[in-house]
Amino acid sequence: MTAQDPAVAGPALDARNLRFGYLGKPVVDGVSLAIGKREIVCLLGGSGSGKSTLLRGLAGLAVPEDGTVSFLGQPLLAPHPRAALVFQQPSLLPWHDVRANVGFGLDFARQPAIDRVARERRIANAIEAVGLASHARAYPAQLSGGQAQRVALARALAREPELLFADEPFSALDAITRAEMQALLVDLVHRWHTAVLLVTHDIDEAILVADRILLLAGRPGRIAREWRVDIPRPREDHGDEIVRLRLEIVAALRDATNLAG
Numbered sequence: 001m002t003a004q005d006p007a008v009a010g011p012a013l014d015a016r017n018l019r020f021g022y023l024g025k026p027v028v029d030g031v032s033l034a035i036g037k038r039e040i041v042c043l044l045g046g047s048g049s050g051k052s053t054l055l056r057g058l059a060g061l062a063v064p065e066d067g068t069v070s071f072l073g074q075p076l077l078a079p080h081p082r083a084a085l086v087f088q089q090p091s092l093l094p095w096h097d098v099r100a101n102v103g104f105g106l107d108f109a110r111q112p113a114i115d116r117v118a119r120e121r122r123i124a125n126a127i128e129a130v131g132l133a134s135h136a137r138a139y140p141a142q143l144s145g146g147q148a149q150r151v152a153l154a155r156a157l158a159r160e161p162e163l164l165f166a167d168e169p170f171s172a173l174d175a176i177t178r179a180e181m182q183a184l185l186v187d188l189v190h191r192w193h194t195a196v197l198l199v200t201h202d203i204d205e206a207i208l209v210a211d212r213i214l215l216l217a218g219r220p221g222r223i224a225r226e227w228r229v230d231i232p233r234p235r236e237d238h239g240d241e242i243v244r245l246r247l248e249i250v251a252a253l254r255d256a257t258n259l260a261g
């Protein structure tokens with residue numbers, strides 16, 4: 001299964017000199033970043049540093065006050081059918097079963113039309129990929145929090161996205177379910193060839209999941225530090241390297257917070 005479009009060279013997303021804010025007050029400013037195809041980038045930062053604001057802007061949900069966002073080599077002026085979003089709350093429709101909720105992701109206004117057979121195949125593949133084939137006819141009220149978030153992930157995957165934007169998708173889950181979901185996310189993006197921008201305030205999550213970590217800090221927020229994470233997977237087996245990187249990130253976060261204060 002691939003969402004990769006070999007016809008488009010270059011990064012999945014390329015953002016230059018972005019500024020986003022509210023009521024004339026910048027929240028992030030001068031932010032430039034690129035996300036390579038199939039790359040998992042984690043955006044880490046303290047509470048209120050502007051992570052969600054930046055993610056929404058990069059996803060085309062807000063117009064930048066300055067700068068540009070290019071997606072698959074084209075200017076991004078609105079949400080794109082080859083990008084998908086997952087949030088902390090799965091936001092499933094309670095009157096629809098799992099299949100219909102996943103299919104709902106294909107009813108996006110700019111989604112290219114697909115025939116019924118292809119639609120059904122995409123839905124079934126996405127449900128299978130998140131391990132919920134036996135729950136396809138279940139309703140949201142019959143699912144655990146982790147299962148509901150798997151449905152949200154399947155709804156995003158059904159669109160065969162080139163880039164998945166995920167805003168703290170696991171932060172409402174218990175520790176064991178969160179670890180399962182982190183492993184599932186890495187597995188899925190490798191199998192579906194999807195790039196990811198994952199917003200999190202959880203340093204361990206970033207280290208376990210990311211190919212690259214960006215630290216957003218300052219007032220207004222900017223990319224203060226960047227780490228390429230070369231620790232082999234599964235990363236849980238490389239405790240020393242995780243601890244070393246963790247200490248480095250904690251120190252950088254502390255410095256950034258002191259500077260911002």
Ligand SMILES: Nc1ncnc2c1ncn2[C@@H]1O[C@H](COP(=O)(O)OP(=O)(O)OP(=O)(O)O)[C@@H](O)[C@H]1O
Pocket residue numbers: 022027045046047048049050051052053054201
């Ligand atoms: N709709 C809005 N109107 C006005 N201010 C907003 C709005 N949304 C966010 N803000 C402000 O922008 C700043 C950044 O918020 P944002 O949610 O982007 O940060 P964050 O890093 O994602 O925070 P957290 O980790 O706590 O979710 C905060 O000061 C917040 O109060």
